[in-house]
Amino acid sequence: MFVDRSGRRRRLLTVIGAALAVALLTSLIVLFAGFVPGNRVPLPGWPDAGGHDQPAPTFGPPEVMTTPDGSTTHPASSTTTAPVPTTANPGQGDEHRRTARPSKSPGKP
Amino acid sequence: MSLHRNLRGPRAHWILLLLWTAVLFGALCLNGYVHGIVGGSGRSSAAPPSAGLPAVPTEVSEGGPIVRLDGDRVQTRRVPDHTIALTFDDGPDPQWTPQVLDTLAKHHAHATFFVVGSRVNEHPELVRRVLAEGHELGSHTFTHVDLATAPAWQRDLELTLTDNAIAGAIGRQVTLFRPPFTASPSALTPADMRAMRAAADAGRIVVLTDLDTRDWQRPGVGAIVKAATPEPPGTGAVVLMHDGGGDRRQTVAALDQLLEKLTIEGYTFTTVSAATGAPDSTIPATGMTRLRGDALRLAQVSAGWLAKVLVVFFAMALFLTLLRLGLQLACAAVHSSRTRRRRRAARGLRYLGPVSVVVPAYNEAANIAATVRSLIANDYPDLEVIVVDDGSTDATAEIVRRLRLPGVRVVRQPNGGKPAALNTGIEHAMHELLVLVDGDTVLAPDAIGRLVQPFTDPSVGAVSGNTKVANRRGMLGRWQHLEYVIGFNLDRRMFDIGECMPTVPGAIGAFRRVALADVGGVPGVTLAEDTDLTMSVIRAGWRVVYEETAIAWTEAPTSLRQLWRQRYRWCYGTMQAMWKHRRSLVQRGAGGRLGRRGLAYLMLFQIALPLAAPAVDIFTVYGLVFLPWLQIAALWLALLTVQVLSSAYALRLDRERFRPLWTLPLQQIVYRQLIYLVVIQSLVTALLGSRLGWQGPTRTGAAAALARQ
Numbered sequence: 001m002f003v004d005r006s007g008r009r010r011r012l013l014t015v016i017g018a019a020l021a022v023a024l025l026t027s028l029i030v031l032f033a034g035f036v037p038g039n040r041v042p043l044p045g046w047p048d049a050g051g052h053d054q055p056a057p058t059f060g061p062p063e064v065m066t067t068p069d070g071s072t073t074h075p076a077s078s079t080t081t082a083p084v085p086t087t088a089n090p091g092q093g094d095e096h097r098r099t100a101r102p103s104k105s106p107g108k109p
Numbered sequence: 110m111s112l113h114r115n116l117r118g119p120r121a122h123w124i125l126l127l128l129w130t131a132v133l134f135g136a137l138c139l140n141g142y143v144h145g146i147v148g149g150s151g152r153s154s155a156a157p158p159s160a161g162l163p164a165v166p167t168e169v170s171e172g173g174p175i176v177r178l179d180g181d182r183v184q185t186r187r188v189p190d191h192t193i194a195l196t197f198d199d200g201p202d203p204q205w206t207p208q209v210l211d212t213l214a215k216h217h218a219h220a221t222f223f224v225v226g227s228r229v230n231e232h233p234e235l236v237r238r239v240l241a242e243g244h245e246l247g248s249h250t251f252t253h254v255d256l257a258t259a260p261a262w263q264r265d266l267e268l269t270l271t272d273n274a275i276a277g278a279i280g281r282q283v284t285l286f287r288p289p290f291t292a293s294p295s296a297l298t299p300a301d302m303r304a305m306r307a308a309a310d311a312g313r314i315v316v317l318t319d320l321d322t323r324d325w326q327r328p329g330v331g332a333i334v335k336a337a338t339p340e341p342p343g344t345g346a347v348v349l350m351h352d353g354g355g356d357r358r359q360t361v362a363a364l365d366q367l368l369e370k371l372t373i374e375g376y377t378f379t380t381v382s383a384a385t386g387a388p389d390s391t392i393p394a395t396g397m398t399r400l401r402g403d404a405l406r407l408a409q410v411s412a413g414w415l416a417k418v419l420v421v422f423f424a425m426a427l428f429l430t431l432l433r434l435g436l437q438l439a440c441a442a443v444h445s446s447r448t449r450r451r452r453r454a455a456r457g458l459r460y461l462g463p464v465s466v467v468v469p470a471y472n473e474a475a476n477i478a479a480t481v482r483s484l485i486a487n488d489y490p491d492l493e494v495i496v497v498d499d500g501s502t503d504a505t506a507e508i509v510r511r512l513r514l515p516g517v518r519v520v521r522q523p524n525g526g527k528p529a530a531l532n533t534g535i536e537h538a539m540h541e542l543l544v545l546v547d548g549d550t551v552l553a554p555d556a557i558g559r560l561v562q563p564f565t566d567p568s569v570g571a572v573s574g575n576t577k578v579a580n581r582r583g584m585l586g587r588w589q590h591l592e593y594v595i596g597f598n599l600d601r602r603m604f605d606i607g608e609c610m611p612t613v614p615g616a617i618g619a620f621r622r623v624a625l626a627d628v629g630g631v632p633g634v635t636l637a638e639d640t641d642l643t644m645s646v647i648r649a650g651w652r653v654v655y656e657e658t659a660i661a662w663t664e665a666p667t668s669l670r671q672l673w674r675q676r677y678r679w680c681y682g683t684m685q686a687m688w689k690h691r692r693s694l695v696q697r698g699a700g701g702r703l704g705r706r707g708l709a710y711l712m713l714f715q716i717a718l719p720l721a722a723p724a725v726d727i728f729t730v731y732g733l734v735f736l737p738w739l740q741i742a743a744l745w746l747a748l749l750t751v752q753v754l755s756s757a758y759a760l761r762l763d764r765e766r767f768r769p770l771w772t773l774p775l776q777q778i779v780y781r782q783l784i785y786l787v788v789i790q791s792l793v794t795a796l797l798g799s800r801l802g803w804q805g806p807t808r809t810g811a812a813a814a815l816a817r818q
Contacts, residue, residue: 001634027132044388
């Protein structure tokens, strides 16, 4: 009883089992993918004279904030592009952005 | 080589089970972690420990609420005069966030929303709306955890998870961050400072607050408005409110009033970045980060569903277990009072004519002498004993011959399997009543006399005896002893009452010759010939009853490996017999009773429930870690108590000692798993149609010979 003489059932179930294994492995990957940290992104710079406390702070050079491997971020370009305003933030006053300047010391070692 | 592989049976499904366990446990852990979420409330502990930590630098404690710690030196910013940066924590919330957004839109105001990552996964569309309406987004951790007290791994994990969740929802990464349970810079503790430094190392700008409205305490609309109004008038401020974590009716009303009032006073309401003149604080997320965010959301949502399904599963398993116990206890009580009444009426045992005892034996040299002696020592007046030596390679036959006991015959046959040996024995037996006994079983002196008593009723075709474990030493022996006592005193009494006995055990059972002839002898097509035979006898119209006073002692497996093999054979054989007799489900009369009661019971409690058991075990572990510990422990104790009480009742019915009951709690750990893994193994073997090593070729010769008579 139950013996599969032709071997067809076994083959079918082997395929189903393999598909199930692939599905479960995919689920495991999906489950743990969210826990993988991304690369460090460079912070957008602050305008030097925008604040109240420190009239002219010299904030850290961008190297400090780049990824250790530097594969996806380019410190030199980030310093120049970071303060450029985007349209994604309509609440921002334009006058502030125009006064924003890039870091005084790009590429300082 | 192939023979060796077949002996073990299929194995690849264990990988699947392992993967399934990992997925299930991982998903449950994620769900448990997500729902450990609090928010909109004060710190649980009065103050996080700060011993040994450097003090909060004065640049921070006396500086502005927007803090950068990533550079060489601390930088802080304040909001300029006549500007308010409204901040909303703990969202998004499907009820309150839209109301807050509507109110802000009504007054053309903008604000910053510090969102909780796990809630972003629940309502990504709300976060997209926040962004689309011109507001700013910041991170408020994934589960609103107090980073000041959280270990370092959790601090990093919370930031990563939130990053990914937000990136998945809006395709951008946020750089603004507000640690939960913080308010103004002056109130920071050294532990808060440590958490802020960790956030800065991960590339965050920390946004604290000037004015904490404490709206989560619901102090009244007026109080919230007052707390949000800067003093002296005209001063700029970062104002903290909440759009999630509880009833925010007061917040929404207060927001409306505040915007009305302060707009007239000349304030503008804008985002944190805009207020400080900083550029957009979000950065486009990489494709991989967005993908991770999507995966995280999918995982969280699926895990939530999975947990819900499992709770239902768990409840169903619990309900079924209790239902089974209740049914068993009720039936056992009815059965025991019924038999007591009958025994009182019968007044002693009756002689029912000569009885033939058939003992199939294959390599039973160790036990056969004791078995045969116990049979001859029985007090029943007229007995013949037929030992069928099924081609043993040891001295089984010799041992019996040398005993030279009167009334004992030895029949030898080439090895043909147990059903064939039984049929040979039945063929050689002379009497109408046949008792079938295993070669490793020792009978009580009155067992045969008692076993045949139910045959006074001419409708009874077979009687099941009461098997007990002889070797009760060690944990395994005690567990099996308890299992046998429960199986024979609760299950079998229930089957007797329900007239649906699925098995007369091979160890001790009695049959009428006519009943055996009706079904063509002992069938050899399944591995559980005793179950198959019993089902056939019932379907042939005979009654099968239980005689609990006919006691036989059998030797139980002493190692897990032996036990596994025995149960594998039983379980697989039972499945075969159930499949063979599946038509009884739709039969009328006795066969239908067997099908709809007996088979349904076996299907539910010996196949379905064990298959669900691994998930129940995983859920139990999850419950111990993530659910209120005391409740889970109480539930477990309650279940165990019910189990102990019912087992104690079974022991009492059998006049056994209560001592082995202490092993019951431990049964949950190894024994239970072995029993359900055997069911999985058997089911997979059946589905794959593997030919098992001990299955061998089908032996039908002897059965056919009996049918010819």
